[in-house]
Amino acid sequence: MTTHVPKAPAYWSRDAIWPGIVAVGPMLPGTLAFGMAFGALCAQKSFTLAEVEVMMATVYGGLSQFVAVQAWPDVLTPSSIAALALLTTTVNIRFFLMTASMRPWFGTLPAWQAYPPLLLVTDGGWLAAMRYREHGGANAWFYLGGALVLYLVWLVSAVPGFLLAEQLADPKKFGVDIAMPAFFAALLVPAWKGPRRAIPWLVSGIVALTMHWLVPGYWFIIAGALSGAITAGVMDEPPAATSHAGHSS
Incomplete structure (x- = not known):
């Protein structure tokens, strides 16, 4: 008969930063290609580079950003804004479930330490962190170290995509069109x-x-x-x- 051993409460120690970065390392090429494709899409939709970077920094929604920009109307009206909000909410609803699954771990921290890092949750970062937790890990820096690197790569990846928008006008030419499905298909394997x-x-x-x-x-x-x-x-x-x-x- 096996007994359930409770996992250790969360704590902060910088010795888990590098292991967390290593854990998300295989996801960085996909994140880079994903962000470049988004930057190119925004350029084709006549966004400015400043607008793109503000969206990358503050929205940080990944696929929902693609959906919003692709569906962006020529004229914003209350109904079109509501439709965009519904679409992006539907795409991003998974983040509520992901962060809820991290509550037994991060919920042992004070609220001011637990909630801000969860703003950086992503599909890949969440999977890496939960695998670490399932093996008994408790150091919150493991998750946050990887999450910060993914965020920085996402933030800068749109710049080359935006600047090379003309060359990326045909996504199939460089295989960028398969970056998103390949990225999410790879995430299903450990899940x-x-x-x-x-x-x-x-x-x-x-x-x-x-x-x-x-x-x-x-x-x-x-x-x-x-x-x-x-x-x-x-x-x-x-x-x-x-x-x-x-x-x-």
Whole structure:
């Protein structure tokens, strides 16, 4: 019979900064390509470089920024702003779940230490941090060190993309068009928890593709996200394996 050992509470020690940076290292090329593609898109949409960098620094939403800029209307109206807000909220809703999953770890810190670092949560940084936590890690600098590097790479990556927008006008020429799907596909690998847990992924993908074919616009994002979340919510948890005590060798 196994006993559950509670994980250590969070603490700060700078000796975990470098391991945290190393853990997110494989994600940096994808982040760089992702940011360059976004910078090129903004240039093609007639944004200024200053506007791009302000968005990169303050929004820091990754895919939601692509969705917002691609759907950016020629004239902003209350209805178009509401539509943009709905789209970006739907894309970013996963960050609420990610940060909630970190509460047992960061929740042991004072609020002023726990909440600001969570503003830098990303898909890759979260996965690296949670793997570290699952193996018993508690040093909060592991997460924050990697998160800061990802943020800085994202912040500067849009600059070359913006300046090389004409050369990147055809994303397929340099393979930039596959950067985003490849990046998110790679993130799914460490998130794999078996075929049963993948059912919501499958449902979400099928619904999103069907909606994309049937309805113009970005409704496929909302439909895919909601269908996957609902599927995961209604699925019963598999019965826990029973353990037997009292056997002696």
